[in-house]
Amino acid sequence: MSAGRVLVVDDERDFSSTLSKVLSRRGYAVDTRFSGGAALAALAETPFEAVVLDVRMPGMEGREVLDAIRRAAPATQVILMTGDLSEGAEEAARSGGAFAYLLKPTPIPNLVAVLDSAIARAREPGCGASHAGPLRGR
Amino acid sequence: MIDERYRGMFRSLVRRLLLVSILPLLVTSIANFLLFFSLNRSIVLEQQAALVSYHRASVESFLLNITAELSTLARTYSREDLTRGDLERVFRVIQQPAGVFTDIGIFDSAGNVVKYVGPYDLAGRNYRDAEWFTQVVEKGVLVSDTFLGFRGEPHFVVAVTRREGGDFWILRATVNTDRFSSLVGGARLGETGEAFIVNSRGLTQTKTRSAALLVASGCPDLEPHAGIHVRRATIGGIRYLLTTAWLENPRWMLVFRQEESEAFQFLTKAVIIGIVMTAVGVIGAGVLAAVVARTQVRRIARADREKEALTQQLVATGRIAAVGEMSAGLAHEINNPLATIDTLQTWIRDLAGSAPISEADRNEILDSVSKIGEQVVRCKAITQDLLKFARRAETAPAEADLNALLAELAVIMRARARVEGVEVSTRLEPIPPVLASLTKLQEIFMNLANNAIDAAAGRPGAEVRIASRLHGQSVCVEVADNGPGISAEVLPKIFLPFFTTKIAGRGTGLGLTICQKLVSELGGSLSVESREGAGTTMTVLLPAAPLAGLPKTESA
Numbered sequence: 295m296s297a298g299r300v301l302v303v304d305d306e307r308d309f310s311s312t313l314s315k316v317l318s319r320r321g322y323a324v325d326t327r328f329s330g331g332a333a334l335a336a337l338a339e340t341p342f343e344a345v346v347l348d349v350r351m352p353g354m355e356g357r358e359v360l361d362a363i364r365r366a367a368p369a370t371q372v373i374l375m376t377g378d379l380s381e382g383a384e385e386a387a388r389s390g391g392a393f394a395y396l397l398k399p400t401p402i403p404n405l406v407a408v409l410d411s412a413i414a415r416a417r418e419p420g421c422g423a424s425h426a427g428p429l430r431g432r
Numbered sequence: 433m434i435d436e437r438y439r440g441m442f443r444s445l446v447r448r449l450l451l452v453s454i455l456p457l458l459v460t461s462i463a464n465f466l467l468f469f470s471l472n473r474s475i476v477l478e479q480q481a482a483l484v485s486y487h488r489a490s491v492e493s494f495l496l497n498i499t500a501e502l503s504t505l506a507r508t509y510s511r512e513d514l515t516r517g518d519l520e521r522v523f524r525v526i527q528q529p530a531g532v533f534t535d536i537g538i539f540d541s542a543g544n545v546v547k548y549v550g551p552y553d554l555a556g557r558n559y560r561d562a563e564w565f566t567q568v569v570e571k572g573v574l575v576s577d578t579f580l581g582f583r584g585e586p587h588f589v590v591a592v593t594r595r596e597g598g599d600f601w602i603l604r605a606t607v608n609t610d611r612f613s614s615l616v617g618g619a620r621l622g623e624t625g626e627a628f629i630v631n632s633r634g635l636t637q638t639k640t641r642s643a644a645l646l647v648a649s650g651c652p653d654l655e656p657h658a659g660i661h662v663r664r665a666t667i668g669g670i671r672y673l674l675t676t677a678w679l680e681n682p683r684w685m686l687v688f689r690q691e692e693s694e695a696f697q698f699l700t701k702a703v704i705i706g707i708v709m710t711a712v713g714v715i716g717a718g719v720l721a722a723v724v725a726r727t728q729v730r731r732i733a734r735a736d737r738e739k740e741a742l743t744q745q746l747v748a749t750g751r752i753a754a755v756g757e758m759s760a761g762l763a764h765e766i767n768n769p770l771a772t773i774d775t776l777q778t779w780i781r782d783l784a785g786s787a788p789i790s791e792a793d794r795n796e797i798l799d800s801v802s803k804i805g806e807q808v809v810r811c812k813a814i815t816q817d818l819l820k821f822a823r824r825a826e827t828a829p830a831e832a833d834l835n836a837l838l839a840e841l842a843v844i845m846r847a848r849a850r851v852e853g854v855e856v857s858t859r860l861e862p863i864p865p866v867l868a869s870l871t872k873l874q875e876i877f878m879n880l881a882n883n884a885i886d887a888a889a890g891r892p893g894a895e896v897r898i899a900s901r902l903h904g905q906s907v908c909v910e911v912a913d914n915g916p917g918i919s920a921e922v923l924p925k926i927f928l929p930f931f932t933t934k935i936a937g938r939g940t941g942l943g944l945t946i947c948q949k950l951v952s953e954l955g956g957s958l959s960v961e962s963r964e965g966a967g968t969t970m971t972v973l974l975p976a977a978p979l980a981g982l983p984k985t986e987s988a
Contacts, residue, residue: 350851402774
């Protein structure tokens, strides 16, 4: 079994592409998108076990993307990342169904640890209810 | 007083207090004076009228008595009896009570002295041509005017005729002028008030303190009148108050005369006392007004200072809140490059850890290192902008280039606005400088820009426009957003302290309160125009600095 399929979504291109390379080197199958819209399009094509999602992006905000992912692919675990941790934001993220809420810069080992538990959650039987099927099929 | 603005307040308060206290004082004083004036005047006049009335009665009764006495004598005794020797005895008897007469004499119908008892030697004199003789022959009874006669002394006589055996004779007595004068001489008031009698030609018939007998009294208007008259007259340059009454017989006038200044001296004193007391009252009111006004103004000044201190606190609290609001955006702007750097350094470590390092890995490492450099430059730009903006101590008012400040603010705000998806644009026209402290201006426009970004954030095509232009003598700055606008219910409340529509933790409700306060301190105005669904425009009008130089051009 592979380390997991991960989608990295961030408008900071240097960040998202480097993170992809780092994660690939650690055994993940990584795809990269630079906007919320592109991320949703990618998710519609291919299932991912985890999404690393920037909260603040021009165009579609991370939180809207989160809602859309939760609706379209409930099994996919979303890890929100943000540059600022305002009061109540983490709470809102959790109630919005995010798996974790991380403050940038997050050391890579920490991110990897969170990512692994997210993927483990995605692979739990019953997770994501009726929509879990296609994901497990892969 | 502490301050020029309180000095004006003090002066106007003193003026009002003086008006309130002195007006009633003056009204009362004038009313009292008028009352006292009429009361005193009527008392003086009544007193003099009473004197005149009383003395006229006593003079008339005196003259009536002595005339009656002489008539009785003439009817009681025959000419023979009196000539033979009784005249001396009769004279002694009628002289008994008070020495009323100076002499007494009997005259025949031809005017010859028949018998005379008295101090003068009148033997052999003939009075056929004397005025008194003619008059007594005509009237039967006579009280003469005062005249000089043979003796060369002013005197007046009482005479009666007696018919006896187809002829007549006359009994005549000279009235003691001192005795007569004393009848009215007792009527005195003060230093100048005196009574005297004048005949129909105005010559004195009694001695007075100031005049001898038979001198012109100077009394005007010698037309006989009934009752008692009062008039003013100037005699010898002195103003007198004259109270007069006419006797029935002879037609003499009793005069009471007093210098007006003395007659009304109490009135004069009362006026002086009144003026002095009023002046004391006015001075007292002035002192009290000053004391009360000073206390009040001090109280107001203290309240103002307390209010000022409170406002300072508000401004400080607001500044902290504004900085907090801005720092959220800045944290994002700095943490993003940091995250990139962190990822890049992990990547380099990954590549460098695998020996041997291929040429491709080497290039990848170098590329990553230069990307780290780019991210560092980005962070540095942000921190420098922030420092340029924030590290300014409270500055004194000076000619400030508002356009430069707005341009700088826009740069800072863009960092925050970008992550909220808000475009910040500026359109700065040439404007003259304004006289204000930079920190205050920053405070005002940072607050307005923060609000505008918050309002616009999260809407498609969100935009904040900052524009400056010249508006008459003022500089006009507009901060406009295309957010949801402010509803009519909320609009009146937006300047209230602690009123906020932002979520808990985002706003303190102080921003606009502070803005308005600061703008009004700078002599300007802050107004709001909002349409629901279309956005809000906050307009700040600030007076251009006096003697402004050429307008400066600033490009956005």
